Amino acid sequence: MSRKDSNRLTWFLIPIGVAVNFIGGTIILLLKLPIYLDSIGTIIVGALCGAWPGVIVGLISNILTAITSPNNLFYAPLNMAFGVLAAYLSKKGVFKKFIPTLISSLGFAFIGGAIGALITWALYGFDFGSGTTAIVVLPIWKALGSPEVPVTKFLIQLLGEFSCDLLDKSITIIVCYFILKAFPTRFLSKLPLGPIYISDEAKALDNE
Amino acid sequence: MDKEFAYSFKDYVKYGNGFKDLNPISKLTISLCLGIASCVIHRWQFGIFLFFLGIILALYTRVFDRFIRSLLVIAIPLLLLTSIMRQLQYGHVEGNTPIFKIFGWQWYKEPFIASMDIAWYIIGFSSVLLIYFLNTEMKDLMLALENRGVTHVASYIMLSSMQSIIDMRKSANTILESQKARGIETDGNVIVRMKAFFPTLGPILLSAMSGTEEKAIAMDARAFSHDGGHTYLRVLRPIPVWEYVIDALAVLVLIGSIVYAIMSSMHAL
Numbered sequence: 469m470s471r472k473d474s475n476r477l478t479w480f481l482i483p484i485g486v487a488v489n490f491i492g493g494t495i496i497l498l499l500k501l502p503i504y505l506d507s508i509g510t511i512i513v514g515a516l517c518g519a520w521p522g523v524i525v526g527l528i529s530n531i532l533t534a535i536t537s538p539n540n541l542f543y544a545p546l547n548m549a550f551g552v553l554a555a556y557l558s559k560k561g562v563f564k565k566f567i568p569t570l571i572s573s574l575g576f577a578f579i580g581g582a583i584g585a586l587i588t589w590a591l592y593g594f595d596f597g598s599g600t601t602a603i604v605v606l607p608i609w610k611a612l613g614s615p616e617v618p619v620t621k622f623l624i625q626l627l628g629e630f631s632c633d634l635l636d637k638s639i640t641i642i643v644c645y646f647i648l649k650a651f652p653t654r655f656l657s658k659l660p661l662g663p664i665y666i667s668d669e670a671k672a673l674d675n676e
Numbered sequence: 677m678d679k680e681f682a683y684s685f686k687d688y689v690k691y692g693n694g695f696k697d698l699n700p701i702s703k704l705t706i707s708l709c710l711g712i713a714s715c716v717i718h719r720w721q722f723g724i725f726l727f728f729l730g731i732i733l734a735l736y737t738r739v740f741d742r743f744i745r746s747l748l749v750i751a752i753p754l755l756l757l758t759s760i761m762r763q764l765q766y767g768h769v770e771g772n773t774p775i776f777k778i779f780g781w782q783w784y785k786e787p788f789i790a791s792m793d794i795a796w797y798i799i800g801f802s803s804v805l806l807i808y809f810l811n812t813e814m815k816d817l818m819l820a821l822e823n824r825g826v827t828h829v830a831s832y833i834m835l836s837s838m839q840s841i842i843d844m845r846k847s848a849n850t851i852l853e854s855q856k857a858r859g860i861e862t863d864g865n866v867i868v869r870m871k872a873f874f875p876t877l878g879p880i881l882l883s884a885m886s887g888t889e890e891k892a893i894a895m896d897a898r899a900f901s902h903d904g905g906h907t908y909l910r911v912l913r914p915i916p917v918w919e920y921v922i923d924a925l926a927v928l929v930l931i932g933s934i935v936y937a938i939m940s941s942m943h944a945l
Contacts, residue, residue, distance in 0.1 A: 476901065480888045482833050487840035488881055491848050495876050498852060499862060499869040508877075528837050536746050538711075538805035539798055592758070593718075593794050606764060639870075646874070647881055655886065 477658050478517040485509035485525035503636045507550050511644045514554030516659045522551020549579050558661050569645045573638035581630030688913035695737050699915045700817040702923050707808035709926035713933035714800035723796025730803030739810040750802050755795045762791035852876050
């Protein structure tokens with residue numbers, strides 16, 4: 469199969485990735501769970517098709533959520549960065565084993581925390597935001613920080629967003645791990661980064 | 677009757693409303709320029725102005741209900757939390773002017789205005805973009821972009837994403853109901869509900885993914901990857917001169933806001 473053909477399948481996978489980002493959120497709402505899981509599609513498309521498709525899925529997801537709440541547009545770089553990280557880790561073969569996958573959620577939570585805190589920081593005039601994190605970080609800052617040192621405030625914000633994100637991202641990444649495992653070989657072989665996930669037994673069968 | 681239907685495709689896309697009938701790209705330019713200007717100016721006065729502009733346009737284009745509902749979800753927590761956060765942090769800085777008391781809690785003017793600046797610039801930005809999205813069909817925007825030379829693949833990805841969300845939502849409900857009927861518990865504590873998540877998401881995802889391949893073949897059979905010119909069932913009206921003038925005015929507002937921001941920051945130094 470030529471490179472152009474595998475790219476073509478990627479185009480058709482991007483809308484599915486976007487929809488999965490939304491559906492994760494919908495099911496969570498139906499089951500009344502206290503997490504978001506709104507980047508499963510971005511990570512899967514990033515892991516299977518590469519960085520650019522992942523970035524596109526992240527961007528389109530945020531544009532579509534912006535239809536009802538435009539302030540989500542500011543946070544688009546976050547979802548796009550997840551796509552890039554997913555593609556990078558996928559090329560390194562991280563998502564093939566469970567433990568490295570679980571550890572990689574630290575990376576996703578760090579990006580979520582660092583970029584999230586940076587965006588919040590810039591949006592709210594270099595200060596705390598107004599989300600749920602704010603309620604957690606303000607008392608910590610009151611207890612620890614001194615008003616003269618603005619850096620501590622940013623670090624507390626970063627730490628707050630990181631810890632809020634960690635649970636969400638570890639569950640997201642576990643879901644992604646099992647989904648990647650469940651993909652049929654026939655389909656994986658047609659995607660740019662798919663061959664990474666083809667099991668050794670399947671490869672051996674192919675060689676026979 | 678049949679003839680009328682057939683000939684309707686020869687007409688330009690029309691909604692019979694002055695604002696709605698603007699070219700999607702012109703509308704986008706206007707909304708983005710005003711929205712970014714709101715971020716650059718960073719003053720509550722401009723935010724409130726955009727909010728009222730949004731209300732007027734929403735009434736004019738008959739989307740007031742949806743506009744105000746979406747906007748209140750953003751605005752109320754934003755206004756409340758930013759002002760409370762600012763009072764808690766900077767309430768006791770010396771030299772602040774007291775303004776009012778809420779249940780014995782003294783509020784001060786300076787942090788209050790700072791919080792209003794932040795909340796209202798985000799509300800202003802959200803207002804103009806909401807008006808844009810409520811008054812623009814995504815297919816018209818993608819058509820306008822295609823006319824300007826954007827590839828048809830971009831249109832497919834965007835429009836198909838929206839359709840896939842609707843389709844998948846339906847199948848998510850169906851699968852959740854059937855899993856319930858099969859005996860999976862969807863009520864109970866967090867762990868029980870979490871366990872129900874996997875058997876719901878899995879089938880949706882895998883069926884959607886495997887459908888992709890068939891879709892790709894079906895689309896190719898209809899010359900999706902052909903590089904030649906395309907025909908369209910929808911035709912956007914040609915852009916009149918006055919529409920370009922409005923666009924130019926919006927760009928001027930943006931440039932003016934940037935100049936204002938630079939001037940005021942230099943003044944502050």
